[in-house]
Amino acid sequence: MNTNGDRLERYAELAVRVGANVQPGQEVFVHGLVEHAELIRALTRQSYRAGASYVSVVYGDQHVKRAMIELGPDEALTHSPEWEKSLARTTAGNAQLGTSGNPEPELLADLDGERVGRAIALEVAEIYRQQHRDRSVNWCGVGSPNEGWAQQVLGEPDVERLWELVAFCFRLDEADPVAAWRAHLDQLDARAAALTERRPDALRYRGPGTDLTVGLLPSARWGSARFRTAGGIDYVANMPTEEIFTTPDSRRAEGTLRSSMPLSLGGQLIRGLELTFEDGRIVRVEAETGADVVRTHLANMENADRLGELALVTKESRVGQTGTLFYNTLFDENATCHIAYGFGLPYAFEGEPDEGMNVSNIHVDFMVGGPELEVDAVLGDGTELPLIRNEEWQVAA
Amino acid sequence: MDERLERYAELVVRVGANVQPGQEVFLLPGVEHYELARALARQAYRAGASYVHVRYQDSHVRKAMIGLGPDEALTYSPEWAKELFSSMTGNAMIATTGDPEPELLADLDGERVGRALPQEIVQIRMQQIRDNSVNWCGVGAPSAGWAKQVLGEPDVERLWELIAFCMRLDEPDPVAAWRDHTARLKARAEALTDLRPDALRYRGPGTDLTVGLLPDVRWLGGGGDTSTGILYVANMPTEEVFTSPDARRTEGTIRSTQPLALAGQIVRGLELTFEHGRAVRVEAQTGAEIVRSHFETIENADRLGEVALVTKESRVGQTGTLFYDTLFDENATCHVAYGASFPFLADGEPGDGMNGANTHVDFMVGGAELEVDAVLADGSEIPLIRNEEWQLA
Numbered sequence: 001m002n003t004n005g006d007r008l009e010r011y012a013e014l015a016v017r018v019g020a021n022v023q024p025g026q027e028v029f030v031h032g033l034v035e036h037a038e039l040i041r042a043l044t045r046q047s048y049r050a051g052a053s054y055v056s057v058v059y060g061d062q063h064v065k066r067a068m069i070e071l072g073p074d075e076a077l078t079h080s081p082e083w084e085k086s087l088a089r090t091t092a093g094n095a096q097l098g099t100s101g102n103p104e105p106e107l108l109a110d111l112d113g114e115r116v117g118r119a120i121a122l123e124v125a126e127i128y129r130q131q132h133r134d135r136s137v138n139w140c141g142v143g144s145p146n147e148g149w150a151q152q153v154l155g156e157p158d159v160e161r162l163w164e165l166v167a168f169c170f171r172l173d174e175a176d177p178v179a180a181w182r183a184h185l186d187q188l189d190a191r192a193a194a195l196t197e198r199r200p201d202a203l204r205y206r207g208p209g210t211d212l213t214v215g216l217l218p219s220a221r222w223g224s225a226r227f228r229t230a231g232g233i234d235y236v237a238n239m240p241t242e243e244i245f246t247t248p249d250s251r252r253a254e255g256t257l258r259s260s261m262p263l264s265l266g267g268q269l270i271r272g273l274e275l276t277f278e279d280g281r282i283v284r285v286e287a288e289t290g291a292d293v294v295r296t297h298l299a300n301m302e303n304a305d306r307l308g309e310l311a312l313v314t315k316e317s318r319v320g321q322t323g324t325l326f327y328n329t330l331f332d333e334n335a336t337c338h339i340a341y342g343f344g345l346p347y348a349f350e351g352e353p354d355e356g357m358n359v360s361n362i363h364v365d366f367m368v369g370g371p372e373l374e375v376d377a378v379l380g381d382g383t384e385l386p387l388i389r390n391e392e393w394q395v396a397a
Numbered sequence: 398m399d400e401r402l403e404r405y406a407e408l409v410v411r412v413g414a415n416v417q418p419g420q421e422v423f424l425l426p427g428v429e430h431y432e433l434a435r436a437l438a439r440q441a442y443r444a445g446a447s448y449v450h451v452r453y454q455d456s457h458v459r460k461a462m463i464g465l466g467p468d469e470a471l472t473y474s475p476e477w478a479k480e481l482f483s484s485m486t487g488n489a490m491i492a493t494t495g496d497p498e499p500e501l502l503a504d505l506d507g508e509r510v511g512r513a514l515p516q517e518i519v520q521i522r523m524q525q526i527r528d529n530s531v532n533w534c535g536v537g538a539p540s541a542g543w544a545k546q547v548l549g550e551p552d553v554e555r556l557w558e559l560i561a562f563c564m565r566l567d568e569p570d571p572v573a574a575w576r577d578h579t580a581r582l583k584a585r586a587e588a589l590t591d592l593r594p595d596a597l598r599y600r601g602p603g604t605d606l607t608v609g610l611l612p613d614v615r616w617l618g619g620g621g622d623t624s625t626g627i628l629y630v631a632n633m634p635t636e637e638v639f640t641s642p643d644a645r646r647t648e649g650t651i652r653s654t655q656p657l658a659l660a661g662q663i664v665r666g667l668e669l670t671f672e673h674g675r676a677v678r679v680e681a682q683t684g685a686e687i688v689r690s691h692f693e694t695i696e697n698a699d700r701l702g703e704v705a706l707v708t709k710e711s712r713v714g715q716t717g718t719l720f721y722d723t724l725f726d727e728n729a730t731c732h733v734a735y736g737a738s739f740p741f742l743a744d745g746e747p748g749d750g751m752n753g754a755n756t757h758v759d760f761m762v763g764g765a766e767l768e769v770d771a772v773l774a775d776g777s778e779i780p781l782i783r784n785e786e787w788q789l790a
Contacts, residue, residue, distance in 0.1 A: 027475075034428050034431045034453060037428050037455065037457070040455070040458075041455065041457040041458060041461065044457070044458050044461045044462075045461045045465060048461055048462065048464075048465035048466045049465060052466070053466075053467060053469065053470060054462075054466065054469075054470045054473050054475065055458065055461070055462065055466070056475050056477065056478070057455060057458045059428055059451075059453035059455070061431060061434065061435065061438075061451055061453070063431070063435040063438070064424075064434070064435060064438045064449060064451050067435065067438040067439045067442050067449065068438075068442065068448075068449065070442075071439060071442035071443055072442045072446070072447075072448070072449070073447060075447065076447065076448045079448055081448065081450055081481075081484065082480050082484055083450070083477050083478070083480040083481035083484060084477070086476050086477040086480040087477035090475065090476050090477055
């Protein structure tokens with residue numbers, strides 16, 4: 001085996017053992033694009049080595065989706081085939097691995113944005129959302145370098161260079177990557193615990209084009225992407241992960257927020273997204289490009305126009321340290337502070353989620369962080385506590 | 398957009414599967430065949446498909462299962478995959494062949510390779526074939542690995558040219574050319590059905606075999622109708638006329654004349670000896686183990702399910718190319734299959750002579766020296782094939 005093959009297998013092994021933490025006897029469901037076949041095959045091998053009873057691989061294809069949006073009937077756009085519902089249902093109690101890294105990020109750019117935004121298998125999405133709520137799946141999403149993605153990130157199809165960046169974010173350069181991940185997650189969890197203890201009533205964001213106050217919920221915790229299923233399996237949902245996050249009060253957001261990085265969404269690039277909130281709802285959407293995709297989400301999906309997540313990231317982030325824009329939410333959201341519209345995260349609560357948690361069929365993260373962004377916690381007595389300045393963490397653990 | 402690719406896909410969608418407006422279409426391509434799969438998806442929507450499902454298959458994933466997975470995984474059929482195959486009933490399906498890595502599984506335990514079949518899914522699919530409830534088509538998808546095996550170098554363009562020739566894409570109106578071609582095959586099949594032979598007799602190097610035929614089973618060529626009357630051509634290319642023999646009446650020995658790519662291995666020089674309809678001896682230069690494993694683990698795999706006649710007018714045969722792919726090679730020359738019969742060929746209820754096995758494996762027996770005769774009920778013999786030419790008026 002050559003060294004690159006070795007890297008691929010080590011990467012897959014880390015995703016299987018630390019990420020999804022596949023248990024002996026579990027079924028494993030692997031989702032990714034046909035262009036990710038090399039990594040998906042390695043994930044399959046490592047899953048069987050970890051004791052998987054069976055590995056189901058389900059390849060997606062953006063071009064087939066494009067054909068559906070461009071040439072298919074209207075009903076096809078939101079159709080949930082029975083077999084995909086069955087696939088989603090049988091994932092409960094089992095492990096799931098997903099790969100990302102879009103080989104053709106602008107493939108859908110010339111299509112009708114309204115149809116692109118509407119093309120979601122709604123019933124399938126609802127099943128997976130319920131599993132999130134029930135914490136019934138140990139899962140992990142990882143990046144899969146490919147030529148098209150490398151071209152977008154680096155300006156040339158240098159897959160090897162992209163692999164090096166991804167491996168750095170994955171801490172594969174550490175002598176003992178498993179131990180390095182444990183230490184890293186412990187640090188994030190300590191930050192999250194400190195913030196949860198202070199019980200802020202709101203967060204205040206200030207920066208270029210941004211002045212936003214978002215209310216928080218008393219029963220919501222801050223946490224890292226290290227989770228535990230209802231059945232007691234610890235897993236890391238995203239690798240890399242550099243964030244601590246919570247779910248805000250979806251009824252309390254006021255002000256304006258400007259995204260600080262482009263966002264790849266539904267086959268289009270959203271640049272310079274600017275959202276205005278009143279009484280928790282987005283009342284105005286502007287963007288340099290791609291505003292239509294976001295507007296379609298908000299118009300077609302119930303409660304897509306309310307916030308579901310707030311996440312804080314500092315410049316210690318390995319993703320941020322690469323200084324690279326990955327055009328991939330999995331990576332870019334871990335480079336800097338971000339916010340998501342759409343569904344809230346039920347596992348961010350002690351016990352039952354608060355009724356202020358947003359319920360929706362979609363969850364879209366966009367990046368708002370940068371050197372000029374200031375984030376403060378507004379405490380119950382109205383005092384403000386600095387959390388982030390110059391991308392550095394301000395609260396003593 | 399690649400013009401040839403789109404025309405190829407259109408022919409498969411319109412003539413092969415004959416996708417009807419409002420039907421769902423199920424694509425079952427290899428993961429390396431994504432270019433053709435995408436063209437098929439486009440053409441299926443253009444033909445009025447209500448939804449196109451794509452289920453990519455990956456032989457590396459299969460290899461991991463066989464090499465690293467537990468024993469139960471080998472025959473396991475996941476719920477979602479059973480649902481997927483069940484949903485094909487009443488709808489259209491298109492599958493691709495052309496193995497990019499034909500020897501990928503060669504270093505695995507042959508017994509496990511032979512056993513690795515999702516039993517319940519195979520049963521669902523076999524039932525659909527018995528009920529003739531899916532208008533489907535299997536086609537070739539060129540890839541570098543397949544080209545390397547066929548041509549000795551990964552010349553995908555040359556392989557494309559050969560396949561386009563077999564598919565009659567060089568004709569000004571390929572759809573019309575296919576209509577003429579399938580009409581000729583249909584006429585041959587009807588002549589044989591009318592002749593009602595009691596048996597076929599094969600004679601050639603290493604071959605002396607008599608196969609009993611069933612009185613109420615038709616010959617078929619050039620496509621047929623689903624149970625709901627949708628005309629489709631299940632294989633493109635197709636050059637054969639075929640029937641299902643009496644699985645209880647096969648005597649003698651038959652030797653394959655071309656290698657056969659089977660479950661990731663190459664079976665060369667296969668020689669089967671039959672007594673009372675059953676294969677009692679399996680020899681081969683390579684790959685005998687996988688055939689033996691089929692016979693041992695799959696009920697009635699050791700009986701025949703198909704006999705097919707092909708002449709040298711075949712476009713596949715004319716290329717003089719060994720494609721290492723059953724879809725093509727079986728259409729180059731005469732072949733027989735062990736395993737499942739085609740019950741839809743029976744007039745009325747399929748009788749006991751039909752084979753209900755859960756597999757169907759074609760192997761090639763034709764060549765310049767093969768003689769095939771029809772043995773009539775009165776014992777007289779009528780030549781059907783000599784020197785690869787059709788002998789019946």
